[in-house]
Amino acid sequence: MAKTNSFNRFDVVSDDSDHSYLSSKKSGAHRFSNSGSEVFKKIMKEWRILEQNLPESIYVRVYEKRIDLLRAVIVGAAGTPYHDGLFFFDISLPPDYPNHPPDIHYRSFGLRLNPNLYASGRVCLSLINTWEGRKCEKWNPKQSTLLQVLLSIQALVLNEKPFFNEPGSDFFGRALVEKKSQAYNENAFALTCQTTIYLIRKPPKNFEIFVKGHFSERAHAILRACNVYVNGRARVGYYSIDGSCSSPPIARVSDKFKNWIQKLYPQLVKEFGIAGASLGTYVEQLNIHESSEKQQETDQKKKGIFKSITKRIKQALGLKKSDQNGNEAIKAHKEKRLNKGSSG
Template identity: 55%
Template sequence: MENTNEFEHFDVVSDDSDHHFGGSNNGKCFNDSKSEVQKSIVKEWKILEQNLPDSIYVRVYERRIDMMRAVIVGAAGTPYHDGLFFFDIMFPSDYPRNPPKLYFHSFGYRQNPNLYKNGRVCLSLLNTWHGRKKEKWDPSESTMLQVLLSIQALVLNEKPFFNEPGAVPSEKKSRAYNENVFLSTCITSFHLLQRPPRNFEAFVGDHFRRRAFPILAACAAYASGRVEVGYYGCELRVSMVQVSRSFKERMVVLYPKLLEAFRRNGASLEGLGEQLEVASEESENKNGGKKKQWRNKSRGVLKKIVEKIKKAFRRNKIGKS
């Protein structure tokens, strides 16, 4: 994952006006600089400042020490790759006796069994989901960094379908779930470009300028069935897979909107087509051909599209260097 230049992983800012918990009166409890709660939060700041990985960024507020905002960059090898996932955080007035409260910026999409449309985050470490004692919040040991790393590793993972309690083991259902996750990740990326969270405007713009080309290339690779959704760039996982009709149809509609949004943001997209042309199963089977025959035909058509994108991507990288 490319690092975003000139954007600190941890920083103190003044504008807390769009924070989800900004209307809370909780901040009045932190006026005393000698309070144990405030000391605990300042300790959290130091831990985050010194230990954040490349894929997590945090902003804390000088006027509201009880609040912070974090963004996690979706990891390669997951259907969340190249997406940005924002969380607003508030420390309770009895912190660290009780864990922090989190709100996920979902834009109305259910992107994970642990992340709800209303912003609720279900995690044992936050005491918002059941779990063994050692998995729950421990006032003497648990930290905000641990919460963020848990979301990154355990929630935004390779196969989020299996996070659902009681999910029947099914790779087919898991692949279908990943299709929807990738679509919603692309859609929320579009929304983030239109209205980035405060104090992250430069970060959002720079991130999607850098990642626009591979995101669109992944759209084409997934729609063609050349790569299983979530594994673009992971060459060991390249293989022809069956793609649902609804995924292809939705991707054909979404692709030009994303391309235009990335272009307006200043991304270099030379060589990419304006439209994502994906042959439909119906048109290729109109003469009564078998499903196997359809797959062989679509492979040839879409392979040309993907190869064109790959060549353009290579030219783009060479030009930049």
């Protein structure tokens, strides 16, 4: 299995047959044939920027016959509920590019795992004028680039607390907001796992080797994360590939999430095996140590009862000690008076 580090971050390919914008009426393919046009020159400049500046977590393919089309994949970052996942975006440049921003379609498989990424594939982002924002956040024909768009999706959309991307998320009280944010992270992680299964089964063209190589390498980390999360050893989104956790050791998760991951886990194991991952001791059964959220509450109550009993015992022992000291003091006082009387 080819390693992902041998997969070029930028490359020109020929097969565009499954691109979302291949037959789009907005396509300006016929206008890009003139290599002397300003649009052609701008696109070639964009290619150079991407080739020279893409980070390790973003990969792009452009097409030799359709230079108005691109495909990009973003690797989910550590510290987010999207960690180790892959997120594909098909891009189309308008005929008057860069006077208008690119059109972007998220390959969602019908799943909604982020407020800015719709199940229909719509991407809401200020930089491409599909979401509200200040003027400085909107597309600027003189300054904005495709690289900026991809970096914005990675940093602003696929972030550590996607719930706060939702309009009006700050309407609720702080405690309720955090609870809703945690629930959204659970949902986002589970849907990322579901997306992983779909991607292995049907990877986008020109990324087949990359998809299999990526999930072959990350299989252990994803399966470990499933175990860690359902057993409450880390808050969803905070498990890193090196096995460390950046959240409190106990993090309560919903029964809905546990049941969801239980169903997805054997499918993940199967697909990772097909992708070429060496799974070793991993089996298709998810090992849940704590049965439910109610069990955690019961454990907390038992702990409280134990503390209460311990406190009472200490108080009782302290009282006995106090009584013993008091009796000894009275006895000493009586002896002192007797001695004083005999000496008079």
